[in-house]
Amino acid sequence: MSTHLPVISNSEMKTFRACRRLHHMQYDMLYRLAVEPEALRFGSLFHRGLEAWWIAKRSGVVEPLAHALEVVRADPGESDAFELVRAEELLRGYDCRWGDEPIEVVGVEVEFTASIVNPATGAASKTYRLGGKIDALARYADGRLVTVEHKTASSDIEPGSDYWRHLRLDVQIGTYLVGARALGHEPAECLYDVIGKPATRPLKATPEESRKYTEAKPERACGACRGKGAKAGETCPKCEGVGRLPGEPSRLYAGQRETDETVEEYRARLREHIAENPDRYYVRGTIVRLDEEEADDAYDRWATAREIAEARRLHRHPKNPDACIRYGRICDFHDVCTRTASLDDPARFRRAETAHEELTVTQPATTEAAE
């Protein structure tokens, strides 16, 4: 494989399949958002902690959780204290759930490059090579090696849900199996490690104008024993023989608050929720690729790479308005396409140095980026 060839990654191909204009802006012109959107910020923070946890496991650190927490606390980025607590508690739960699994960590954030092969001829592409970073490589007790893919998800991740059904066609899994083979491994399958993002948010004080209070109750005679303190010859259980019930002050309605939840109150509530619902937060599944599916994936990779080359050669980058809303949010470059924002606005966009900032492989600049 020629190492001078430009790399295309799974993310790049995914972007290209979704919208060629977006691909052009991100991978030819190298524009990125200047500030990471809030929706992606938590995922990045948690992923850093998870990476640290796996590195600690690989190094034989006795308490990988402590190492992971240290990493997220040291660099929380733009995250606020509550987001940090969310990441910390999710990491704590992860450690409880999977810490004792008997798997040996072979590598973490394993980078690869591989040939993009024409399945019809077996010839390698002379235009591009495939690049990527596998979250982890691990070995089971029986000796089988697997690729590990971590994902955070907001959707339902319970076994058998559409989330898992969709993975039978996920291109990234097949791509990373190819990547692991290029590194000389023979992965048997992919261990898909999904972490549900907590929907629990810090509770806010009820606005004063919306607050409702119960009526204050004065001290009164016990209704159960009619103020006698005894009923059928026995001490009244309601007033405990006193014959009167104490008064009750006016209280805020249940579900309403006078103050915002503190970070520690939020932590305690979130921790309890995670402990009570581990299946909602941590699910692992084995994903395999059958032989015919691998051949089909190879064909798709080859075809997509050809189309990317063709688009670049012809300078044709049509928009796909059907992909403006993905993952429940509008595209980060939507304002550019609708001419209400400029790529030259440094407050919104920045120029990346390479098309694949997450990879360290040599990345020759594309023609337009060089211009």
Next chain:
Amino acid sequence: MTTNATANPSPIKLATTAAAPQKASRMALSNVVRGVLNEPLYVILYGVEGVGKSTFAAGAPSPIFLSTEGGTGHLDVARFPEVSTFAEALDAIRTLINEPHDFKTLVIDTVDHLEPLVHAHLLNGTKWKSLAEYGGGYGRGKEAALDAWRIFMKAVETLRKAKGMHVIFLGHCTIRTFKNPMGGDFDRYVPKMNEHAAGLIKESVGYVLFARYESFAKTDDDKRTRGFSDGTRLLHTQWSASYDAKNRGDLPAEMPLSWVDFEAATKAGAPKAEAKLRAEIASLIPSLPEEKRAAVQAAADGTTDLSRLAQILDRARALSAITTADANGAA
């Protein structure tokens, strides 16, 4: 809009020009092979109870049975201990992948008895009591079961690649109604397991075979229709309205239920040579009951269809065996 390619040549190069030969291209003449490839056979055989599915598989070269149900005790074959969990089934296949051995065929007997083990594997250690409840219901149990089947199929594929072994899935059949959009609904034989799991196996294998006893219907003098069979066992290899079947070779639609015939047909892409079939029928005729001999000979003479000849041979074998057994009994 159409454009004149000569006057206004398109900048799009529609086809790549002949490229310089690749140094390590697989498409070199030195890599060309001739003839039929002897790939390991990948088969699912399903059929009615007791038709001889296990006996068929026992005829495959050096088989080892992975049994999920009893019923093969009468066969002189190698077998793993009866599997009681899905994990044991996977372990057995991984043992065959990783350890040296001389087995040439893996027989999974039967897939429909493996299915409850798949379900038990999913439910094990969870709060759910049944597949219907699994993952919160709404068919999620079936989807999760399909993912477990995919893991099993991957293990089997790895075995085929690693050891070049034939793999035969055996299964029972059931009758399901086909909702016919073109006319009246009708019943058909299908593998007795979840539709998606069966679909996965059928899509993966090269041969989907359906086995049954040949049966006939006859209306008697009381105008009552009775079914009867002479014990002939048939293997169907092509789809029909009555059953699922397929083959990636060029097999006859029907053939005797015998591994030898099946394997020979896959190698030849056709049943045995006509002359060979006729010679074998001719050799059996003297051992048939006298009143049947002329009919069998006439049936053989009256056809050139190889699959029909194979059927006649199979019936002749059955009749010959019955006659011989009767003769021995009388003696």
